[in-house]
Amino acid sequence: MGFAGAMMVAMAVDALLGWPSWLFTRIGHPVTWLGRLIAAIDRSWNRASDPPPLRRAAGAAGALVVIAISVALGWLVQSALPSGWIETALVGVLAWPLVALRSLHDHVAAVATPLQDGDIAAARDAVSRIVGRDPAALDEAGIARAAIESLAENASDGIVAPVFWGALFGLPGILGYKAINTLDSMIGHRSERHEAFGWAAAGIDDVANFVPARVTGFLFVLLAPHRSEALSCMTRDARRHRSPNAGWPEAAMAGGLGVRLSGPRIYHGSATNEPWLNEGARDPRAADMIEALTVYRRAMLLLAGMLAILAFT
Template sequence: MRTGTSRPVGFACGAALGFLADLVAADPRRGHPVAAFGRAAQAVERRLWADHRGRGALHTAVCAGGAVAAATLLARAVHRSHKTDIALTAAATWAVLGGTSLGREARAIGGALAAGDLEVARERLPHLCGRDPRSLDAQQIARAVVESVAENTSDAVVGALVWGAFAGVPGLVGFRAVNTLDAMVGHKSPRYRRFGWASARLDDVVGWPGARLTAALAIVAGPDPRRASRVARRDAARHPSPNAGPVEAAFAGALGVRLGGTLAYGGRVEHRPVLGAEFRPVATADIERAVRLSRRVSLLALGVAVAGRWAVSRACRVGRFEAGSMTGRKRG
C-alpha cells in the first residue's frame, strides 16, 4: 500500500508516539500545523469566494486535495526508511489529534463553573464550541461543554485515527483538513450557506465511520453499556447532524444525563430534540465525567486503529498475492 505507512508495526509505533505526544504536549499556542493550514485555506478563500456552491467545491478540492497530495508525496519519500516512516506517522498523529486540548478546555470551564465564576466560563466557552454564551446560565454552559466533548472526541481523535488506519499519513492529514474546513466555512451563515456546502457535506462523509466507532466505544467504556446502547439506538436519529447524533446520544446514555434542547449557534436559535429525556439535566460535575469517558474512548480507538491498520495491510498483501498468482497462471 503506497499511500502511507504500510507496515502495521510502524504505524502502531508512530500512532502511539503521536498519541503520547498529544498527551504530554497538547496543542502549542503558536506554530501548530493545523493553524498554518487554516491560514492557507483563508488565503485561498479570499481568492475564490463567491456565493456559489461550485466555488465552494473548488475551495474544498484545492485545500483538502492539496493537503492529501502533499502528505502522500511526503509519505512516499520516507517509505523506505522504517525510522523516518515512524517519525512521520508520529508527527502527523500529534498534529491532527486534539484530545488533550479538548479535555483541558472543558476542565477549565468546569473549574470556573465550580468556583461560581459564570463570566469566566462564558468567556472560555467559545474556545470549545461555537455557541453564543452570553445568555447561557451555568447548567446550559455545562450541557454545551459535555455535548462538545462528545462530538469533538469523534472529530478531534477517533475520526483521525480511523482514517490513519485506512490510509496512513494521508488519511490522518486529509481527515483533519476536511474537518478544519468544515469548522471554517461549513456553518449556515449567510456568507457560507452556499460556499461552505461542499465542505460540510464532505465532512459528513469522512466523519461517518469515526462517529459510529466513537458511539460504540462510548457504550463499551461507560458504566452501563446496556443503558447507553438503548439511548443511542433510540435517540441518535433525532439529532439534526448525522454524525453528532450517534455520539451525543451514546454519551447521554453512558453518563446518564439529558443532552440536546434549545441552543444559540452562529446567530441562530435552534430547538433540538432532547437525547436521554428520562435522565437528569447536566451538572457541572458531569464535565469531568465526560472528559474521563472521552479519554477512555480515545485510548480504545488507538487500539482499534492499530488493529485496523494490520487488517488493511494484510488485505493488501493477500490481494497482491492473489493478483500475482492469477498473472502467473495466465502466463503458464
C-alpha cells in the same frame, strides 16, 4: 507496525505534550496554515454577485483543491521517509499536531473546574472558547451541557476520525481528513455567505466522519457508567440530531451519564429549537463533566489499545 503504530505514536506524543504555546507562537499550527489557504480561496472564489449554481461549483472546486494539496503533501513527505520502524516513528511525530487529544481534555477541564467552584462567570468565559452559543444565556446546566456536547463531538472529529484515516493511509489520510474537517468548520455552515459555497465541504465532511462518529459512540457505550442506557439512547436518539454524525457520540454520552443534551440554544442572539437527546433525563451538572472526562480518557485508552492490536498483529 505500519500506520496503526504511527497513530499510537501520535496519540502518545500529544497526550504528553499537547501543542506547546511556545511552538504555536513561533510557527502556528497546521490547522491555522490550512485555515489561511481556505480563507484565501473563500475571498477569491466566493463572490456574492455569482448565482448559487456557480458558487456551489466554485466551492466544490475550492474544497477539492485544498484536499488535493493536503493529500499530495502528505504523500510526498511519506514517500521520502525510510521504511520500517523509522517510518512509523516519523509518521507518528509528523501526525502528532493533527491529533487534538490533550487540548480537548484541557479545554473541557478548564470549564469544569470553575463550574465546580461555583464561578459561573469564569465557566462561561471558558466555555465560550469551545462552543459558538451565547455564553451569557447559559446557566450551570447550559454550561455543562455545552461542554459535554463539545467533548463528545470533538472526540470524534478531533481524535478518532484523524486517527482512523491516519491508520488507513498514513500522512495522506490524516492530512486529507484535517483539510476536510477544517473546510467544514470554516465554510460548511448554513450562513448566507456559505450556504451555496460550502455545500460540498459539508457533504464531504459528513462522509469522512460517518464511520469515526459511530466508532466513537460505541467506545463511549463500552466505557460509560450506564452502558445499556448509553446504547439505547444512541440507537434511539442519534438520528434526531441536526448532524448525521455528531448525534452518535453525543447521544451515547447523554445516555451513559443519565443526562439530557442538545435541546434549544441561542447562537448570535437567535434561538434554535434543537431536539433533546435523552429527553426526560435530568440536566447535567459540573460533576457530570468530570464523569464525561473520565469516559473520554478511558475511550482514548481503548482506542490506543485497538491500534496496538492492529500494529502488532
